[in-house]
Amino acid sequence: MKVRAPSPVGLLLTVLLFPCLQGCAAERPERPSFILISLDTTRADRLGSYGHHRDTTPNIDALARRGILFEQVVTVCENTLLAHASLFTGLFPAAHGVMYQKEGAPPVALNEKYRTLAEDFQAAGYETAGFTTHRVWLCADFGMAQGFDHFDASDDDADAVLPRVARWLDGRDRSRPYFLFLHLFDVHTKARGRPYQAKPPFLGRFTAGYDGPLGTWENRPVEPFMHAIPKGALQLSEEDIRHLADQYDEGLAFTDDRLGAFLAALAPEDAVTTWISITADHGEEFMEHGGIMHSSLYEQVTRIPWVLVPPPEAHIDVNPPRRLSEQVRLVDIRPTLLGLAGVQPRGRCQGNNLVPWLAGLGQACPAGPAPLYDQALRYNGLKLLRVPRRVMLFDLRADPGERVDLAGDPARADDVSRLEQVLNDLAGKSRAVREAIMRGAEDEHPELDAEELRRLEELGYVDGGAPIERDQSDSGAGDAAGRRQGR
Numbered sequence: 001m002k003v004r005a006p007s008p009v010g011l012l013l014t015v016l017l018f019p020c021l022q023g024c025a026a027e028r029p030e031r032p033s034f035i036l037i038s039l040d041t042t043r044a045d046r047l048g049s050y051g052h053h054r055d056t057t058p059n060i061d062a063l064a065r066r067g068i069l070f071e072q073v074v075t076v077c078e079n080t081l082l083a084h085a086s087l088f089t090g091l092f093p094a095a096h097g098v099m100y101q102k103e104g105a106p107p108v109a110l111n112e113k114y115r116t117l118a119e120d121f122q123a124a125g126y127e128t129a130g131f132t133t134h135r136v137w138l139c140a141d142f143g144m145a146q147g148f149d150h151f152d153a154s155d156d157d158a159d160a161v162l163p164r165v166a167r168w169l170d171g172r173d174r175s176r177p178y179f180l181f182l183h184l185f186d187v188h189t190k191a192r193g194r195p196y197q198a199k200p201p202f203l204g205r206f207t208a209g210y211d212g213p214l215g216t217w218e219n220r221p222v223e224p225f226m227h228a229i230p231k232g233a234l235q236l237s238e239e240d241i242r243h244l245a246d247q248y249d250e251g252l253a254f255t256d257d258r259l260g261a262f263l264a265a266l267a268p269e270d271a272v273t274t275w276i277s278i279t280a281d282h283g284e285e286f287m288e289h290g291g292i293m294h295s296s297l298y299e300q301v302t303r304i305p306w307v308l309v310p311p312p313e314a315h316i317d318v319n320p321p322r323r324l325s326e327q328v329r330l331v332d333i334r335p336t337l338l339g340l341a342g343v344q345p346r347g348r349c350q351g352n353n354l355v356p357w358l359a360g361l362g363q364a365c366p367a368g369p370a371p372l373y374d375q376a377l378r379y380n381g382l383k384l385l386r387v388p389r390r391v392m393l394f395d396l397r398a399d400p401g402e403r404v405d406l407a408g409d410p411a412r413a414d415d416v417s418r419l420e421q422v423l424n425d426l427a428g429k430s431r432a433v434r435e436a437i438m439r440g441a442e443d444e445h446p447e448l449d450a451e452e453l454r455r456l457e458e459l460g461y462v463d464g465g466a467p468i469e470r471d472q473s474d475s476g477a478g479d480a481a482g483r484r485q486g487r
Contacts, residue, residue, distance in 0.1 A: 043283025059260025067309030074370035081137035083281035090334035090349035094430035110143025115347030118147030121179035133185040158258035196247035206246040318358040326365035384419035
């Protein structure tokens with residue numbers, strides 16, 4: 001039976017005291033387990049529950065109808081490795097410093113001084129397992145295995161990796177709660193053949209009527225082909241571009257089918273006590289702004305899904321089902337999942353615990369501005385985008401497709417100036433976080449705090465500590481250290 005707090009005050013005490021009760025087994029409730037799923041390259045608006053006209057994701061849509069769907073979720077960048085480092089740490093890329101090899105620069109792995117979501121669960125007594133399907137980047141060499149008792153990195157598709165995940169679940173220690181991270185790469189472009197792959201019956205589901213020049217792929221290398229499109233070296237018609245997007249939808253439908261079957265097969269004892277969280281690292285674009293794949297910071301790339309599904313026996317009532325229009329961020333997932341478990345994040349965290357707000361203890365969403373490197377900022381319904389030799393401004397409430405650049409409008413000059421100042425301040429804060437972590441200054445907290453709130457008040461975005469609009473405010477912090485898995 002679902003236990004509901006008798007009042008907001010009682011619920012707040014439950015959230016605050018839950019870690020203290022862990023030492024008293026006779027009094028504490030059974031701790032929930034968590035499955036966090038990252039669907040690589042999944043843009044929000046291609047899911048049925050996010051408004052897509054096709055039935056691409058019936059299983060995820062069904063989960064969304066049971067849980068919470070966040071309509072406006074912002075990632076941190078367009079790169080798989082950096083985004084997952086932010087997902088695990090709750091830090092923006094400038095703060096965690098992870099970097100893949102690019103243009104001759106050496107790669108940078110997540111340093112062991114950083115604390116991750118898996119380490120937080122591990123230190124709290126959870127059994128932890130991670131399964132990733134991008135073994136080049138999402139691997140131990142880049143620090144992605146930190147905190148996992150069991151870590152499996154491969155290049156396998158869903159049909160190959162999900163049976164291994166099921167075997168781990170069957171063989172785990174059932175006396176302990178678990179945290180399972182699952183990454184699926186099936187929607188991402190492939191190296192050869194069709195850019196976006198799917199298996200029958202999904203192969204051809206949306207592309208069968210196409211008879212253009214892209215109908216036969218054979219063994220064609222995908223990357224040179226795809227990169228030639230935005231450069232103008234390869235001329236494709238609108239129908240050809242739609243064909244690529246149709247392939248993508250088939251891959252998404254295949255992924256949804258396999259994920260739905262996996263979750264439906266969870267053991268009954270897992271199904272009633274496990275929180276399910278489904279998100280993505282970044283989206284995908286199909287020439288909406290002249291780019292393809294994920295090489296820009298437009299909404300097709302930076303707006304991602306997040307569906308949070310409580311178990312029937314949830315200890316904290318987050319009032320499902322519902323859809324929330326307030327902006328939240330990828331970095332908020334780590335502290336929010338830990339908040340649902342009653343576990344304090346260890347080390348630094350720039351994301352915010354959304355649980356008190358979800359449970360009705362606060363009127364305003366505590367998530368703050370969403371920077372994308374130092375090149376873009378999504379905040380208060382506006383988006384600032386720095387591109388070579390110009391700055392662009394979009395009002396996402398009136399122009400979600402980012403078609404009308406308002407930066408040249410004298411009436412919006414203050415918006416441009418304010419957003420640039422916030423973006424610059426956040427970049428400085430993130431660099432300070434990284435410097436403090438690398439020198440081991442765990443007692444310092446240069447991330448967003450009361451001083452940042454004061455700055456936002458000065459810039460006109462916060463009035464008396466409350467956001468002007470319900471979708472923004474500021475962020476929080478953590479401390480301490482946790483156990484780690486050796487590399």
